[in-house]
Amino acid sequence: MNQRGVQLISALVCTCNRGELVVDTVSSILANSHPNFELVVVDQSKNDKTETALKQFSSDQRFKYLKVSSVGKGRALNAGLSATNGEIIAITDDDCVVPPHWLETFASVFAAYPDVAVSFCRVEAGEHDSTAGFIPEYILDSDRMLTTIHDARGFRSLGAGIAVRRRMVENLGGFDPMLGPGSKFHDCDDRDIAMRALLANYHVYETSAIGVKHFGFRTWQDGRELARRNFLGIGAAYSKFVRCGRKDVIYIPAYEFIRFALWPPLRDLFCLRQPRGVVRITAFLTGFTEGLRAPLDKATMVFVDD
Structure with a gap:
């Protein structure tokens, strides 16, 4: 708690060889309106370009930079769990920007629903040439509560906009280190934690109230x-x-x-x-x-x- 009695919420970004591009992500998170938060960046880069680019934020007491030698997003997420202090941890990718009320909205979701272990938000495609390629996105028209594994049939949420409750995720054994970009199995770190939460009788909530903007452009x-x-x-x-x-x-x-x-x-x-x-x-x-x-x-x- 801070002096105003507001519970700390953590923001987490895992990055690898992104260099200066991650600056926009960090800037957008630090511009959030929540009165009590921290931001941890876990860097798996093989060079020092990202570290150099992020030195401009070193004087901000809310910001923490962590360089790790591990490979794969699952391992980076677990390193982030260990390095953060908030009970709620909001996570986005290093090619996204978040809105100013991103942390406040996730905090309100977990406050309202004590059985929710994992929450997702909208992921919107940033500006791009749609004739040349695409940006992965997840469109939500309304809120949705998933209470059983059967509700997750066809579940398509993206880890670019996810938040977790620390206690419940630690009870699940954390994120799977073999899943996610750079890992043995290159994806599904986000869907996996949600599935395991549902199997453990926790709930998963999708909120349409907020959306991160994704700039991860891919050619066809x-x-x-x-x-x-x-x-x-x-x-x-x-x-x-x-x-x-x-x-x-x-x-x-x-x-x-x-x-x-x-x-x-x-x-x-x-x-x-x-x-x-x-x-x-x-x-x-x-x-x-x-x-x-x-x-x-x-x-x-x-x-x-x-």
Whole structure:
């Protein structure tokens, strides 16, 4: 608590080789209106460009810079959990900017719903040339509370706009170190923590009241590699259901595979078009198969760090 009795909230940004581009992210967070917050930046860069760019914020007592040698977003998120002090931790990516009321809105969500372990907000595409490529986004038209794993069928939220309750996430074993960009399985760190929260009888809340602006532009050619990474991570994360004997929810990876990987190219065939998205099928199956073989802590449903 500060002198006004407002509970501390933490903001967390994990970055890698972003250089000066992360400055806009940090500036937008430090411009937030919440009266009592801290910002921790976990840097996995292989050079000192990001550290140099962020030195301009070193005099701000709310700002903390942490350079780590680990690789992968899952590990960076866990380092951030250890380095932050707030019970609520709001997380965004290093190619995003947040609105001034971002922290206040997340704080109000967790205050209103004590059973919520994870919350997501909108992720809006920044300005870009839509003829040349795209920016991943997540559009929310209304708020939604997920109370069971069955509510998460087709769940598509993005980790560019996520907040977690520390106590509950620590009870879950933290973020999976094998998931996320740069990790063994290159995606699904965000969806995985939400799924494990629901399996532990915590709740997940999606709020449409706030949105971060995302500037992670990909060309259409980049999209194929992004899809491969996404579905590799999804397949690995969902393999945990089988490993942990959760027969009641095994239909969820089947649903995900059929709807988002198998059906799009089949639809193209039915319409006499060249099949698109076949990479999703192979990536999902690869991730699922490798996930079945990877060391796993079944008590927490977290892959064992190698």
